[in-house]
Amino acid sequence: MTDHALTPETLAELERLRADATPGPWVAEFSGKTGPVVMDAESRNALDHVAQCPHYRGHSDAALIAAAVNHLPALIAEIKRLAHERDFWKSQDDSRRVLVRKNRVERDAALAEVAALRERIAALADEWSTPESHRNAAWLRERDAADRIRAALDVDTAALDAAPADRDDEAEGGGVE
Numbered sequence: 001m002t003d004h005a006l007t008p009e010t011l012a013e014l015e016r017l018r019a020d021a022t023p024g025p026w027v028a029e030f031s032g033k034t035g036p037v038v039m040d041a042e043s044r045n046a047l048d049h050v051a052q053c054p055h056y057r058g059h060s061d062a063a064l065i066a067a068a069v070n071h072l073p074a075l076i077a078e079i080k081r082l083a084h085e086r087d088f089w090k091s092q093d094d095s096r097r098v099l100v101r102k103n104r105v106e107r108d109a110a111l112a113e114v115a116a117l118r119e120r121i122a123a124l125a126d127e128w129s130t131p132e133s134h135r136n137a138a139w140l141r142e143r144d145a146a147d148r149i150r151a152a153l154d155v156d157t158a159a160l161d162a163a164p165a166d167r168d169d170e171a172e173g174g175g176v177e
Contacts, residue, residue, distance in 0.1 A: 018072050022050050025070045028062035036062040
């Protein structure tokens with residue numbers, strides 16, 4: 001384990017090493033016979049130590065080893081939790097980016113359609129406002145024809161409105177005798 005990256009493989013290796021080692025918790029002790037040692041907290045004999053730290057800062061080394069071993073499972077669990085959370089937020093960010101891209105494409109298409117419609121409306125307004133326009137004349141003829149049809153329909157409707165009682169009797173099957 002010369003690489004210090006905390007990859008999933010490294011974490012699995014640390015978990016395996018901890019599981020294979022002397023069960024914890026571990027404590028740092030000082031014995032006149034052995035000096036600073038790391039040992040199982042249940043052990044009553046410093047000679048049953050897990051590690052001996054005879055260096056100048058041996059007691060600090062022993063305390064660090066014991067604390068690291070005791071906290072290793074919680075540290076690994078927290079690293080995994082944070083990696084899972086990072087992956088979750090990364091996927092959320094990726095999803096958001098896809099939606100933003102899609103919305104931009106839809107917005108741009110809608111803006112292009114609006115611009116085209118505005119151009120068409122402006123062109124029609126110019127065309128219809130010119131009395132010399134052939135289309136304008138055709139439009140006026142069509143409008144006049146539509147007005148004549150409406151007027152004819154209004155006359156027929158007025159005739160029908162004159163005898164509503166007769167229509168109601170016929171609808172009920174009575175009829176006029």
